[in-house]
Amino acid sequence: MLSKLIPKTSKYHYRLVLIMLFVAVGFIISTISIVVSGYYQLNTIHKEFDVSAKRTLAYKKDFIHTQTDNFRNYLRAVDRTIEFERFIQSNPTDSTQEKKQITSIMMAIAHSDSNIMQFRFLGKHGCEAIRIDRDSIADSPYQVDEKDLQNKADRYYFKDVKKMTKGTIWFSKIDLNMERGEIVQPIKPTLRIAKPYYFNDEFRGMLIINIFMEKILEEVMESELFHVAIIDKDAHILTNNLRGYKENHGEWTRYLNSAKDVRYATDQDEYTFLFNLFFQKQHSNIELSDIIKNDEGLKILLEEKTEKLMEYTKDIVDYMIVMSLIILLVSLPIAIILSRYPLRLHDELKIFKDELEEQLKIIDKYVYMTSTDLDGNITDISTAYTKLSGYSKDELIGENHRILKDPNTPDSFYKKMWLTILNGKSWSGEIRNIRKNGEVFCIIAHISPILDDGNIVGYTSIRENITDQKLIEEISIKDELTGAYNRRFFNQIFTKELKRARRKGDIFSIAMLDIDYFKKYNDTYGHIKGDEALQKVVKQVSRRLQRAGDYLFRVGGEEFIIICSGMKNFEEAKTFSSKIVKSVEDIGLEHKTSEVSDFVTISLGLLVLTLSCSMDEDTVLKRIDELLYSAKEGGRNQAISQSC
Structure with a gap:
């Protein structure tokens, strides 16, 4: 046809042929450039997605590890108290002071973490001795009445934990909460963590925490770049955000009797062969069995979101199409020079910008x-x-x-x-x-x-x-009634502060005080008023103790010990102790049966240890007790001081 329009001998014919060849070569080269460059660019993005997948998996595993560690620490916060040790040694089903204190600690822990569904202590025969419940994450915890406590001896978790050795932490499977043999709707994913306790090698009971896993699993499922699923060793899906699952009821397949497993969604794809050639979906996973140590064999599975891959590559594809048109319109050498370096620079800058923005968002959100x-x-x-x-x-x-x-x-x-x-x-x-x-x-x-x-x-x-x-630390070291530090914390601090003062060459001041005629006060006004009097005295004395090295401990019913490590000399300490005695009387708390004042007063014995004093701890405590006795015998409502 071309020869009919333009004779072969015509110069225009050869020129047209050369133009057509140039256009054809340019088109072929531009097409090859698009395919090859696109393939390698997408391969680079896949590698970057792979790196991001590893980071995401590590972050999500670390998040789960942190959450499970929190619940382990809650168990430790309870069982490391002296009250719990006494509670274990006694009959846990009896109503004792230790049981009340343990219940208070468990309630405080439940208040601090809304993911706690239940916090219980089961006795050696499976009877619930203490039970803290929360109906939902949005609700407050409450203590279940003793008449509503149940025997759980036939439950699998009691049987499993009872067989475990001392100090072992037990994890249940992550399952769906059930009531009366049926799955609660809406579903409540639940994990249980428990620990057995022994006294003289005899099993005495167990602490067990039921955990709302909904919010924790939602955090693990959150991902902008990946579809996420948690599966067990049999490929049953616990939960996911994978495309198509929720519409096909793909979650909790083991418990909801679904025939679909994790391969269901990953095997399905509505895209063409050419699309799959370029956008090969990558899958990554990480084991959780070293954190949640049960026989469930949990894994976190990631799959690249195809739509995200398309978003990341859209600018690359558009840019290459433009460059191919330039190749067709301009000479081949110029097109090759212009298309080679700007494309690479643009791609690197975009990746760097996206990574930087993502890092800044993470820092702003979590740091x-x-x-x-x-x-x-x-x-x-x-x-x-x-x-x-x-x-x-x-x-x-x-x-x-x-x-x-x-x-x-x-x-x-x-x-x-x-x-x-x-x-x-x-x-x-x-x-x-x-x-x-x-x-x-x-x-x-x-x-x-x-x-x-x-x-x-x-x-x-x-x-x-x-x-x-x-x-949690403060609960374990404070006296519940007065807010002063307790005797157990005094035993930790006393020796430590005395050694520190002697090491630094500082004066060490210690005083013992109690409330004058406190038994008469209780007999006259009642124990409730007596408790209020203790609280007011502690509050007044605490106002005087504002330095970092000042402590107030309740060591008996109305007996207290003060430690001061910042005094410069004996006279300053003596004046300070006298002011404390006077400040209590200044409260103006009526005490009509007192023989020394119309108001509540205290007696105080102060001992100031200089660097040359060699008294040991037992002698120091004995001496301040003697000084307190002297203050009482000498008329009360006074401070007796001595320097060593």
């Missing part, structure tokens, strides 16, 4: 971080820390960090901190802060200076939230 200027005024704050503090970003940016300061923290603490960071050094330590609603939260702060050409221009602080940990 408690603030930046301030030289005066401590907040210049930037992460979303995670605003949620922790209860303030919005707009409320905090521009404000000084003092807005979060706990008024009970002494100024000397902050002076030492500022002295460190003003000298260009990093500082780490525990800080008590106040939320917007007035609640206290505890953190470990790591503060570092921001440098510009060697000059400090501000400070960055990264924090760890330890509020729940501090709450």
Whole structure:
């Protein structure tokens, strides 16, 4: 046809042939370039998705590990108390003071974690001795009445745990909560963690926690780039966010009698062969059996989201089509030069930008971080820390960090901190802060200076939230009635503080006090008023003890011990103890049966140990008891002091 229009001998014929050949060669080369370049670019993205999958799996496994560790720690927080040891040695089904204290600790733990469905102690015969219940994650926990407690001796978890050795932690399968033999609707995924306890090699009972797994599993399922599923060793699906599962009832297949397993969704694909050639879906998994140690053989399975792969590659495909048109319109050498380097640079910059934005989002969402200027005024704050503090970003940016300061923290603490960071050094330590609603939260702060050409221009602080940990610690060392430290904590602190004072060459002051004629007070006003009197005396004395080394311990009914490590000399300690005695009388709490005052008073024996004093701990305690006795015999409502 071409020869009919243009004779072969014509120069226009050859020119047209050359143009057609050039166009054909250019088209072929551009097509090959698209296919080859696209294949390798997509292969690179697959590799990056693989790296991201490994990070995602590691993060999700670490998250589950952290959650299970929390529940192990709850068991330890209970069983490491002296009260629990006594409780185990006695009959756990009897109503005792220790049982009440253990119940209070278990209730406090249940309040601290809304994922706790049940927290129970089962006796050696399977009877529930203590049971804390929560109906749903949104509800508050409550103690089940003794008349409603049940015998669980026939339950599999009691039989399994009873066979276990001392100190072993038992995990159940993650199953669906059942009532009266039927699965509760809506379904409630549940995990149980238990621990057996023995006395003289005799099984005495077990602590067991039932855990709402819904929120924990939702967090594990959350992923922008991947379909996620948790499967057991038989490929049954526990839960997932995979395409097509929920519509086909693919979750909890072992318990809901579904015939589909994890291969159901991954084997299905509505895309073409050519699409699958380029977008080969990758699968990754990680074992959980080293964390949740049961015979379930759990794994987390990841599958790349095809739609996300398409989003990531859309710009690459569009760019190559444009470059192919340029190749057809411009000369081949120029097209090759122009298409080779910009494409690579564009791809690398886009990947770097996406990774950087993702990292910044993760930091903002999960890391408690603030930046301030030289005066401590907040210049930037992460979303995670605003949620922790209860303030919005707009409320905090521009404000000084003092807005979060706990008024009970002494100024000397902050002076030492500022002295460190003003000298260009990093500082780490525990800080008590106040939320917007007035609640206290505890953190470990790591503060570092921001440098510009060697000059400090501000400070960055990264924090760890330890509020729940501090709450549990405080429950175990505080006297429940008065809030003073208990005798067990005194036994830990006394020797430690005495050795520290002697090592540093400081004066060590210790005093014993009790309330004058307290038995008469109880006989006259009743035990409820007596308890209130104890609380008011402790509150008044505590106001005087504001230094870091000051402690108040309740060691008996109305007996208390004070430790002060910051006195400069004997006279200062003597004056301080006299002020404490007077401050109690100044409360003005009526005591009409007292023989020394119309109000509640105390007697106090003070011993001040200098560096040359060689008394041991037992002698020190004996001596302050003798000094207290002298104060009582000498007329009460006074302090008797002695230096060693």
